[in-house]
Amino acid sequence: QVQLVESGGGVVQPGRSLRLSCAASGFTFSTYAMHWVRQAPGKGLEWVSLVSYDGSNKYYLDSVKGRFTISRDNSKNTVYLQMNSLGPEDTAIYYCARYNLATPGFDNWGQGTLVTISS
């Protein structure tokens, strides 16, 4: 079965960096675009970033452009989110999600990893 397992979250000070990872299994990872979606405590869902199946195309939420970088390693079935210059507004659970073009929607999600920005 499809599994997405995020890691790398934690508590960091404002202005610092963090790198999230999402390990995928149970499907042909190299044929799917992968996304990061976040959810601030007690708030709704917010799409953050997309990387295409081969890593050639990347898109970002305006508020994270220039600070976050998405990447993937298809040999390791892993997608990453490098987050720099973190601010309190970035505090959230970060979910890795698979977008299925055949059934347009995020059809599989990880359990999420909590990122807390605090001094």
Added chain:
Amino acid sequence: EIVLTQSPGTLSLSPGERATLSCRASQSVSSSYLAWYQQKPGQAPRLLIYGASSRATGIPDRFTGSGSGTDFTLTISGLEPADFAVYYCQQHTSSPPTWTFGQGTKVEIK
């Protein structure tokens, strides 16, 4: 930028009742790219409906999606205890590629 507005914010209903959730877009959205999700406390969202009206794998037929253009609806007929949760609509546009969620509707037990 397309904004999705969900209403009501909270719906208080009893088991067995029908829930009608609305999702209104600030401009026309392709029905092909309108989806609904359910999220329970402490859990990741789960895809319920894609293409505005198609149920995802394993979703019971008491969940029905409908609508087009700027107005979409998720109907849950005969609420079961497991259905009390927060529901989000979501749309995708291609140029530029963006994915947007509504702010959510909480369905709570009355």
